[in-house]
Amino acid sequence: MKKTLTVLAVIIVVGLIAVGTWRWVNDEGVIPGQEPGEPGGPAATGPVQPDWCPDVEVIAAPGTWESSPTDDPANPSFNPNSFLLTVTRPLQDRYPADRVKVWTLPYTAQFRNINADHEMTYDESRNEGTSTLENELRITHGDCPLTDFIMTGFSQGAVIVGDVASEIGQGYGAVPAERVRGVALIADGRREPGVGQAAGNPVSGVGAEISLELLNPAVQLVTPGATMRGPRDGGFGVLDDRTFQVCAPNDHICDAPLGVGNAVERAQGLIENNGVHAQYATNPNVFPGSTTTQWLIGWISGLVDRAPAPVQAPESGVVDSVPPVP
Template identity: 55%
Template structure:
């Protein structure tokens, strides 16, 4: 009795193995019997794979691979300036970055766009000027409009954001929201950010390519006495630190600050609030020499470093 049962069991095993092998061979077109069986399952799988693959958004031929957005500092721009050929201030620090990029790359590689905004800072000494808050808000609205427009037209274009002083605050605020997931474009569309002399700079937030710093941005240091500050600089809110620490952009956001620059390396202690507020107006000599100061990033100047950094990104594209 055992022998017949054993034979039956062997037959069943052979049938199971054979059936499984037959199904495998019929499914596998690349096997020895490929093409002899029904290939509908292959076609179904290929169709599903094709449907599941994300589509790469198309864009017009004129779209650049990158857009470099430059946000000049206080008194270095104007609301009616030409973004593609800025003329508001020929001594603008940001021109020492954007002009070399224009000379090096074609318009297909990078579109260099400079933020046109009022860029003023009302104070007791300059009552006729636009307030810092209004100037900053105007600049932010225009920069975000440019991001939204070009991203809508050219969804594959990557953005490089760069700003100096008041422009650095604008760029930093926008980058913080993009990195936090609430910005006007997705974080994956931003290739890099650099904020130079940012009034909301914090140690350990973003990447510092230069020397170590002990201070913080003036907007953070003076936040506890923002009411007193506005007696000297009306309409200049000291808003403190940014909420997201740049979020998803933290690994490609650079913070550059010269040691003892009162805008971005202010002492932690409040001290004389009125005196500190006046420093915001006058800045100091250090704030004005980023193009020649080789003590910020050892072995180079800030503008040279930014040109090299941006060029590396563009060349990789």
């Protein structure tokens, strides 16, 4: 009888050890002496980043009459004089494609007015550009969850990028805010003093959409289908410290006067390609001793150079976790 009890006790002890070992392996995820990811061991956890994904995607949104929905986002040619080409081309030359993907927003960048009644309205053009940009963000993030984004836009493109950044910063945008390394808005028509970070020489006015918000009926006489929406509700949320506003003094798109004035004359100014608005690539009065082009290239390059490169596991296809954007 004693032998039987002894055998039963040994069986019970061995069984308890086996169960404990099984729970240890499954709870802790590792067996002593075995590294994660080794055959027989658990795989590392976290999102998967295919090896073809770029570390950073730079998105550029051109201004009115600088883009087309059929343009090639990787090699845009619709308007060879597009301001942002002075920025994106040097970036493409500087970085390999697996480090930086440069994508230029293709959209119908038009602005129907009394001089161009055949064109798409500003509202329709802006909505199309916004939808196309958000779709690109969602697709890239879905395929490459560890890729970070840097976004910049000029004029109408700045309004589009600013609107998208506002939604992302408030938590209901196309991608998580932690995946956005920075935003630069050049001549933003919804620029509001104190919202975002001012870069370059200071200006005293506001964006045209804020300046003309209360004058929408008069604006429609000159630019039908161009709704002046005022400031962005909620600003840029958590992206406020990563969003930079650049505006040339006396550029009536981003440095317009407040208060009621000659609404028709001010609305007409929206469709005129004045010298200040057209010279960001060379204007020395925005960044003393430099240009907006040079500032953008330096700013974007700094963000890219500080961006971590997701580490690809050699065989498992699983990446290590990447620190959040600072």
